[in-house]
Amino acid sequence: MSEKGFDRVKEIISGYKRDEKLLLHCLKDIQHEVGYLPKEALKMVASHLGLPLSKVYSVASFYRALSLEAGAKDVVHVCTGTSCHCRGAKRVLEELLALQEKGKDITIKTVNCMGTCALAPVVVVGNRYFGPTNPGEVGKILERSTQDGSEKQG
Numbered sequence: 001m002s003e004k005g006f007d008r009v010k011e012i013i014s015g016y017k018r019d020e021k022l023l024l025h026c027l028k029d030i031q032h033e034v035g036y037l038p039k040e041a042l043k044m045v046a047s048h049l050g051l052p053l054s055k056v057y058s059v060a061s062f063y064r065a066l067s068l069e070a071g072a073k074d075v076v077h078v079c080t081g082t083s084c085h086c087r088g089a090k091r092v093l094e095e096l097l098a099l100q101e102k103g104k105d106i107t108i109k110t111v112n113c114m115g116t117c118a119l120a121p122v123v124v125v126g127n128r129y130f131g132p133t134n135p136g137e138v139g140k141i142l143e144r145s146t147q148d149g150s151e152k153q154g
């Protein structure tokens with residue numbers, strides 16, 4: 001972590017009370033500012049909130065919106081199962097690929113069925129399901145999802 005990043009992390013952490021319930025918010029703030037959660041930052045958070053490092057680490061690694069590695073991209077799952085395919089998943093996927101081509105830093109993965117066919121075509125960012133989606137709104141979905149953060153499943 002750069003010196004500037006270190007100072008920024010210190011500043012963010014100092015804005016939090018010593019309260020375990022604030023752990024996720026604190027980690028999200030650091031993620032938002034630095035782009036990932038460096039190990040030093042996890043140690044600083046653990047010390048500030050009075051938590052074991054293992055607890056901080058397990059929360060940091062549990063949420064998809066949080067990353068322990070620099071440069072990790074957002075993973076966007078596009079369902080191309082039968083229902084989603086019939087309702088336009090291909091065009092949604094093409095739009096996502098076009099956004100990626102234009103520089104949107106995402107990893108796109110296709111899946112066969114998310115089990116939510118009533119929402120077809122479905123796009124999942126983190127554990128947030130969006131549907132029915134259309135090519136015109138996927139850009140907004142990405143913006144919203146990367147700002148909010150979301151939980152991992154299973």
Ligand code: FES
Nearest residue numbers: 079081084114117
């Ligand atoms: S086919 Fe897409 S959710 Fe089932």
